[in-house]
Amino acid sequence: MTNGNRLEELRDSIDAIDDKLLELLNSRAELAVQVGKYKSGNPSEFYVPSREKQIYTRLLRENPGPIPDEAVRAIFREIISACLNLEQPLTIAFLGPEATFTHIASMEHFGQSARYLASPSIRDVFSEVDRGRAHYGVAPIENSTEGVVNYTLDCLVETDLSICAEIELGITHHLMSTSGKMENVKRVYSHPHAIAQCRQWLELNLPDVELVDITSTARAAEIASDNDDAAAICSELAGKLYSLVPVMRKIEDKTNNFTRFIVVGKTRTKRSGNDKTSVVFGLSHAVGSLYHALEIISKFRINMTKIESRPSKIKAWEYLFHVDLEGHREDENVAAALKMLEERSLFMKILGSYPKSIQSAKGE
Ligand SMILES: O=C(O)C(=O)C[C@]1(C(=O)O)C=C[C@@H](O)C=C1
Numbered sequence: 001m002t003n004g005n006r007l008e009e010l011r012d013s014i015d016a017i018d019d020k021l022l023e024l025l026n027s028r029a030e031l032a033v034q035v036g037k038y039k040s041g042n043p044s045e046f047y048v049p050s051r052e053k054q055i056y057t058r059l060l061r062e063n064p065g066p067i068p069d070e071a072v073r074a075i076f077r078e079i080i081s082a083c084l085n086l087e088q089p090l091t092i093a094f095l096g097p098e099a100t101f102t103h104i105a106s107m108e109h110f111g112q113s114a115r116y117l118a119s120p121s122i123r124d125v126f127s128e129v130d131r132g133r134a135h136y137g138v139a140p141i142e143n144s145t146e147g148v149v150n151y152t153l154d155c156l157v158e159t160d161l162s163i164c165a166e167i168e169l170g171i172t173h174h175l176m177s178t179s180g181k182m183e184n185v186k187r188v189y190s191h192p193h194a195i196a197q198c199r200q201w202l203e204l205n206l207p208d209v210e211l212v213d214i215t216s217t218a219r220a221a222e223i224a225s226d227n228d229d230a231a232a233i234c235s236e237l238a239g240k241l242y243s244l245v246p247v248m249r250k251i252e253d254k255t256n257n258f259t260r261f262i263v264v265g266k267t268r269t270k271r272s273g274n275d276k277t278s279v280v281f282g283l284s285h286a287v288g289s290l291y292h293a294l295e296i297i298s299k300f301r302i303n304m305t306k307i308e309s310r311p312s313k314i315k316a317w318e319y320l321f322h323v324d325l326e327g328h329r330e331d332e333n334v335a336a337a338l339k340m341l342e343e344r345s346l347f348m349k350i351l352g353s354y355p356k357s358i359q360s361a362k363g364e
Contacts, residue, residue: 093129101259170258174236200253304325
């Protein structure tokens with residue numbers, strides 16, 4: 001057989017598999033639409049993070065390769081996104097503008113079939129969901145280098161929305177400009193967190209340039225697109241949106257740079273079997289009160305993954321404690337611990353139980 005014939009034959013086999021895949025995808029979509037008919041019709045019931053987590057966990061456990069896990073996740077993200085869109089089109093509010101890392105995280109989680117609504121502030125993300133203009137909202141909550149996003153913690157306390165899911169995204173920063181030439185860069189624009197995450201690289205490579213804080217990495221890219229002597233620290237997506245080219249790629253000081261985002265909504269997420277619970281509580285000013293509160297968590301053998309304190313904003317020097325626990329609020333030990341914690345607190349609010357994130361590839 002000639003090489004040409006063999007190539008034809010291989011491509012014919014690929015075509016036959018693609019036909020089967022297409023047929024199967026449509027059968028899957030028809031089943032999802034039928035599943036949708038069992039839901040009450042309330043738009044916030046269609047997205048089921050616990051079920052999605054189970055699907056990904058099973059597929060990644062059983063993936064024999066050679067397709068890498070990351071690609072399996074991306075492919076099924078889009079399949080589920082398209083199926084969900086046939087059941088109920090969803091609108092997702094995110095901390096904008098377009099091409100921010102929150103936008104990238106939102107698309108990684110909800111896929112291309114959802115509709116996205118850029119919101120100018122974290123408070124606006126919450127308010128779009130509260131007022132029903134969006135079904136869900138996505139906001140950053142914590143960065144592995146820069147720490148928590150206080151504004152998101154405060155919005156969680158002040159509104160009635162729950163955390164439905166979390167998204168973890170690896171963050172990679174690029175220095176991008178109109179020319180891509182280092183010698184043209186006299187000013188660098190970016191969000192203060194992004195500048196802080198690239199501080200050592202900037203000191204070493206551009207010690208004399210002016211660093212200008214901007215409200216978002218995407219807005220920084222827009223400004224750099226109008227100024228030939230400036231560059232932005234931003235994602236590849238933001239750079240491309242404003243026709244910038246890389247001066248230098250991957251300039252973050254720590255390669256292990258992750259941001260955690262939360263999905264907020266009006267529904268409670270069911271157990272997936274591998275969940276987290278976020279809770280906030282306030283305690284009296286008494287000796288050992290925090291110690292005794294945390295003792296409850298350890299008594300029920302629950303792993304605490306995070307603790308943060310925030311001013312209560314009611315009385316000076318009084319604090320609220322934000323704690324993340326492993327487990328779901330419906331797990332027996334978590335439910336018992338939360339009940340006891342509530343009894344011993346001045347105030348307690350469960351912010352949500354949700355599936356632990358599956359770590360994503362780098363958000364570029
Ligand atoms: O199982 C469901 O509840 C579905 O709606 C189906 C499906 C899917 O495509 O597998 C779609 C969206 C949900 O978020 C979870 C799963």
